[in-house]
Amino acid sequence: MIPYGRQSIDDDDIAAVVEALRSDFITQGPAIEEFERTVAEYCGVKHAVAVSNGTAALHVAVLAAGLRAGERLWTSPITFVASANCARYVGADVDFVDIDPDTLNLDPVALAEKLERAAAEGTLPKVVIPVHFGGQSCDMDRISELAERYGFTVIEDASHAIGGSWNGDKVGSCARSWMTTFSFHPVKIVTTAEGGMVTTNDEDIAERLKLFRTHGVTRDTSLMRNPSEGGWYYEQVELGYNYRLTDIQAALGTSQMRRIDGFVERRNELAARYAELLSGLPLDVQQVLPAAHSAYHLFVVRLRDESAASRREFFDRLREAGIGANVHYIPVHLQPYYRDLGFGPGDFPVAEAYYRRAVTLPLYPAMTDADQDAVVAAVRGALG
Ligand SMILES: *Cc1c(COP(=O)(O)O)cnc(C)c1O
DSSP states (O other): OBOSOOOOOOHHHHHHHHHHHHSSOSBSSHHHHHHHHHHHHHHTOSEEEEESSHHHHHHHHHHHTTOOTTOEEEEOSSSOTHHHHHHHHTTOEEEEOOBOTTTOSBOHHHHHHHHHHHHHHTOOOSEEEOBOGGGOOOOHHHHHHHHHHHTOEEEEEOTTTTTOEETTEETTSOTTSSEEEEEOOTTSSSOOSSOEEEEESOHHHHHHHHHHHBTTEEOOGGGOSSOOOSTTOOEEOSOOOBOOOBHHHHHHHHHHHTTHHHHHHHHHHHHHHHHHHHTTSSEEEOOOOTTEEOOOSOEEEEESOSSSSOHHHHHHHHHHTTBOOBOOOOOGGGSHHHHTTTOOTTSSHHHHHHHHHEEEEOOOTTOOHHHHHHHHHHHHHHHO
């Protein structure tokens, strides 16, 4: 089976992990700060805070943004459930903004219209989470303009997009947002097995992210309410969590970051080759805007005709041919949990139409041209 995604681990990565295992600290040691510095420098951002996974990154980000019960968070319906769930963790309400049918990202026009209605009704969101679908940045110029006009906080969910850029700024630079979150799950661009990161240019936000990462506990006297009682003294000033990354994982992350540009280049090469080899077939591919350089986490095709060869048949034929096709994503608002909150079919028609036609093809840096030719042959066969 050719998988839809997989990690690239080399001997340097293995050596880095072994070295971390032999060091004095396998957690809460210096490898964490080194990984944070490496990602911050790469992205061109002041602060980076490593956490245990991408979901924890979203959770501490909404906490640092001060999102509270009863307030609103908006995101895309075409994302992994974690982008929406982070609001529910703090008791906030979730709503969605439909996607653009070509870029597959949250549609800035739909966002502007929904904001105008919300302003009239007094239901504006506190936080908006644009998701950089497949590795392509959302239109951050238009989203940041709207953020300024309507006063919401932007947290970019860049789980797919480390190594990408928008208008010359690296994703994660937070040039047009308050925070950016990353995931380092093995299928993503770089991996720490499980891991995540939040970047920000705001020092106070960075402090709060670190506080929520470790139980809300601090040893920094400037953050304490009372005078220190001695060298052992710490205070819990917020309700936080244990969302720490280990030094073993951080060492792997730093080692992986040395190869990120090569990973993204190969992903782009394969994506361009897919587009060429699949042209002429009744499929649509994701439009990438001129301002975006995509990290190409995913290569999604959409069947042009919803009725003829059904997506399910196409998917099953690919799987039977040994191709690890996948579907990203089932619209979040159609999940039973979100239906219980009042969402249902018809709420976000562009996302729902996209879902009926979408299949993700394999894409990962170690994929060979021959692997890709096998996928393309299977696609031709499956289209009948
Ligand atoms: C992978 C992913 C997450 C969650 O990351 P984990 O590291 O698996 O917790 C969140 N949002 C999106 C868009 C993702 O793809």
